[in-house]
Amino acid sequence: MKPDLREQILTILAEIPPGRVTTYGRIAAMTDGATPRLVARALRDLPTGHELPWFRVITASRKLADHPGATEQRERLIAEGVLFDHRGRVAKDRLWP
């Protein structure tokens, strides 16, 4: 059972509650066979202006991934109440299981 992994990824993404974040690896693990790279690719290919909370996805080290929208991502997370420590990392208790 391995239907469109991309759709599984987007479905999970849509489930992340506001004020929480999750990692590429966690999303990948929730799907049936996707890898973190596929999750990254799925986000990259999303059209601009969609509804999905792409900004709630961070790396396994709880930092923002290196990509063009990183600055906006940080702003949007802060706007939702996600706090960063002085090293730019998200608190563990903000991780979505």
Place this chain on the structure above:
DNA sequence: CTCATGACATTAG
């Protein structure tokens, strides 16, 4: 078909 690429993860040093 082969080759390079990448919003990553994990492991080793």
Place this chain on the structure above:
DNA sequence: GCTAATGCCATGA
């Protein structure tokens, strides 16, 4: 803490 090497695998040239 950091970097570098590997693994991963869909996608496009």
